[in-house]
Ligand SMILES: Nc1ncnc2c1ncn2[C@@H]1O[C@H](COP(=O)(O)OP(=O)(O)O)[C@@H](O)[C@H]1O
């Protein structure tokens with residue numbers, strides 16, 4: 001009992017310990033940096049399946065422990081529900097008492113709330129939030145992001161997390177036009193030892209440009225070929241041969 005209390009006190013002071021309890025493994029260095037950051041705005045460009053959403057769910061719980069309101073924006077309803085599910089799964093490992101819980105909203109006894117909505121939802125308005133989490137931000141609709149950013153309190157925080165998807169849009173601009181007040185964290189799959197076997201599998205399975213985007217988090221587009229040249233070549237038909245066949 002006393003041990004539990006001490007652990008809880010330590011976790012209260014260090015979100016990394018809380019994360020490690022949730023995930024059941026030690027946090028990577030980049031995850032610890034995200035969890036311990038106090039930046040008002042963070043932009044995370046990280047390999048797919050690396051553990052971004054787990055970090056966001058932990059940040060949500062840290063804020064909920066303070067009684068705050070957390071708004072999560074995802075590109076689609078399914079992803080919003082998935083993030084809420086992660087938080088619901090972690091909550092029993094904390095001292096927070098859930099009072100009301102739906103697939104997309106959670107309220108706890110200290111007055112804290114978590115609301116997860118898709119960026120396409122027409123109903124994202126009227127909230128005042130302490131923490132805004134934008135998961136898969138590169139795939140969220142920019143107009144919705146512009147609508148939610150003013151809902152963050154002056155002392156609140158915003159975290160954009162995603163794998164990249166080109167060189168246009170709000171998420172890309174956080175990296176292409178960097179501002180000193182935004183803490184940027186870029187993590188390639190090839191830099192995460194825990195993912196070594198998966199990265200090698202994807203290197204073989206994915207078209208090279210897809211691998212560069214999804215694993216090496218390159219922001220392709222503009223002068224770069226988004227599509228794999230070999231795939232484009234395979235897709236282009238020989239018009240002369242086709243005409244000969246048809247005549
Ligand atoms: N430090 C870690 N050690 C072990 N497993 C982890 C760690 N961080 C995340 N995971 C696991 O990796 C998987 C993907 O995590 P998730 O947060 O959904 O990734 P992402 O949002 O980056 O695609 C989950 O099963 C999660 O539990």
Ligand SMILES: [Mg+2]
Nearest residue numbers: 052053054135
């Ligand atoms: Mg995710």
